[in-house]
Amino acid sequence: MNTPAIRATGLRKTFRAGDGSTVVAVDDVDLTIAAGEIVAFLGPNGAGKTTTVDMLLGLTRPDAGTVEVYGVEPGAAVRAGRVSAVMQTGGLLPDFTVEETVRAIAATHGRSDRVAAVIERAALSEIADRRVQACSGGEQQRLKFALALVPDPDLVILDEPTAGMDVATRQHFWDTMRADAAQGRTIVFATHYLAEADEFAERTVLIARGRIVADGPTADVRASFGGRTVSFRPPDDVVRPDGLDPAWLARVEQALTPLGVTGVEVSSASLEAAFLALTGDASLADPAPTTPELTGATR
């Protein structure tokens, strides 16, 4: 069998909180990621995503457990240019231009040949001469992404990669990621955007309070916990500014089809429903839809 990109077993990390108590940030995490997978590491704030990513990259030493990246310890994999990361924090030099930043990092890797390619890949050509301090949050994020691509790594680990990006930039970012994955790059990204996991990851690892609570194909994670949702659009004449006609609703409960309901759709429950069921975290719920729609969940 091919060596997995990541093999982590029994990972555990605790921190001492300000009040002297112990916080278990990561609690007995086992994770194996095969080469070429796109994996979302999904969890609410404080779930343990960053701490896990730090351990996968060798930035933090686990209290217990082991991590191998392509069969070697993470630091060695990083030094060999096989893995790189886009982290939430981490400095860019404000007075450098975008291109100077890429050149400086490329030089440290001995990969000055990669400068033009990564600038193009991260869609930075138009702002190559812009100083970092004048770049927007999303542009800085793209620059970090470019820096991560400099060593042409087999594995890219991204911690909240699209934070600060607008919709179009985010879309372009993921198109690039997908193209890279199609060529065999392994991509692991931490996110608390459910939609991003749903749309871009083949596999979702759901983490809550330091523990993995679900791990599988994203569609399965979505389907296995949320039951089924039936949604349909009501006829126009029962839609009111403040909602749906309650008398009509009562009749709908008695019988659906004779009431002129069209466009009935049966779809899997959202990943969000799975997330809420598994983590009990309501902070990630989408706002209520503005278009009146009826939905009913069944088990």
Ligand SMILES: Nc1ncnc2c1ncn2[C@@H]1O[C@H](COP(=O)(O)OP(=O)(O)OP(=O)(O)O)[C@@H](O)[C@H]1O
């Ligand atoms: N250096 C530290 N000292 C003390 N506690 C820490 C430290 N780093 C992390 N923690 C705690 O460990 C837990 C997990 O944090 P972590 O940053 O890994 O979560 P996360 O899932 O990445 O969250 P977010 O989405 O907010 O980035 C949290 O309770 C956090 O407060």
